Amino acid sequence: MLEQIEASCCPRCGMLVAPKVRFCPYHPVEMQPTTVPGVGEILSFTTLYAPPQGFRSPLHIAIVELAGGARFVCHGEATKGIRIGSRVSVEAVDAVYYFAHLGALDRARLFWRRAGARGERVSAIVRSWTKGVWKGRSRDTHA
């Protein structure tokens, strides 16, 4: 499933920010809660070779422009194949957001999501089927 990220929208200027905040950075008005889908474009990225304490090296950080224009800072497993403008999905693992290259499977998932409930059912069947195949294969190799 595509992650829905909690965001805020300014009732005055329409600015969208993620994660949610209380006030608009440009107007002293309370923001309205909303969500944005966790898919977007890489705006910029870097790899830290001397990250701060508590982080593993190398540390990949990116700014992703989410659908709707909110910009999001997140981690990534790798930056191989990533360039400015790359389409990525953003997902939370243990409340920490990661970007990942949209592979064939992700693109298919996006397609199914648009297809609605029927797509969900099909993708669930596909998932359980691939899992079964995978388990079967690993059982073979361990035997």
Place this chain on the structure above:
Amino acid sequence: MTRFGRRAESLPDLMADAAGAALAAARREATEAIVVASMNPEEFIGEGNFASYVATHLGFAHVPAIRVETATSSGAAAIFSGFTAIAAGMFRSVLVVGGERMTHVSTPRASEIIGRSIDPYERSYGATMPALAALVTRILMARRGVGLREISEVAVKNHRNAARNPYAHFRAPVTVAEVMESRIVADPLRLYHCCPISDGAAALVLSADRTAVRIAGIGQGTDTLAVRYREDLTTFAATQSAAKAAFSMAGMGPERVDFAEVHDAFSPFELIALEDLGLLRPGTAGSATLAGETALDGRLPVNPSGGLKARGHPLAATGIAQVVELFWQLTGQADGRQLEGTVGLAHSIGGLATNNFVTILAAER
């Protein structure tokens, strides 16, 4: 100011040396007020109530003293505060003194303390100053046609200038190859694209009286704490608005500036600053640097002191040291690197360009 670099003296002693030199140069024994700048003495040296500490240490316990802090532009903010106090008619003279003591802590610890000026959410993802600067640099390179070569040339030039400055942290020149082959800190930024961690202090005396050099204009510009809220990452809106305010007060345009001290905490920032300040046309800073236009013998010398890159960057001392360098240049006291000219500009960045200052100095004729 004191020599920047690895120093054995305590911060209050460094600040006393800088303040003493400034008062002596101004031929004064007293001041009506003191503005102290230090970004984080609480964490670097474990001291608070720092304005009173410094005032008492200087022997000015009965002189009104305040401390100002705007992250890495604290020194420039102190000049701004002193200027507004004199302009308001509160005082006839103000001693402005700023400094930082950093080299006694480990590099990760120093980086952590400096990183307090970053948005908490972005910091929770491991964003450090070099990380955010690298994100900006990557877009700059992709969108503005700036290459690693141009960025590296900024560092080479500033090291070459610092070799002529006895107050600088680094006195040895570096080659483009050394810069481009230094280790990667935050891709695409390499170690020699980043300013060092330094100890040091700088001071100056502001006066309502007519002196050899006057502050023709001064301006502050601000932007969002979070970098992700910004529309454009290849320019700094805080620099643009600070420059607009300073030039408007001075009643002149960027074409009148003869030389500049700009905030090159990371080498690409010098290129961004020159265009944001209006000193160079958009998209030309890289090629102008390669062509030597910003060198000591160029059309527009930039960072004759060596900049943050090579003079060093003891946080709150920097904004004051820039103006001290301009003062020396305008009064013919910059031995070995003396420039011609009557108007100098200083540009200081606070945080990741969240709180910037531009100060324009003009020699009185």
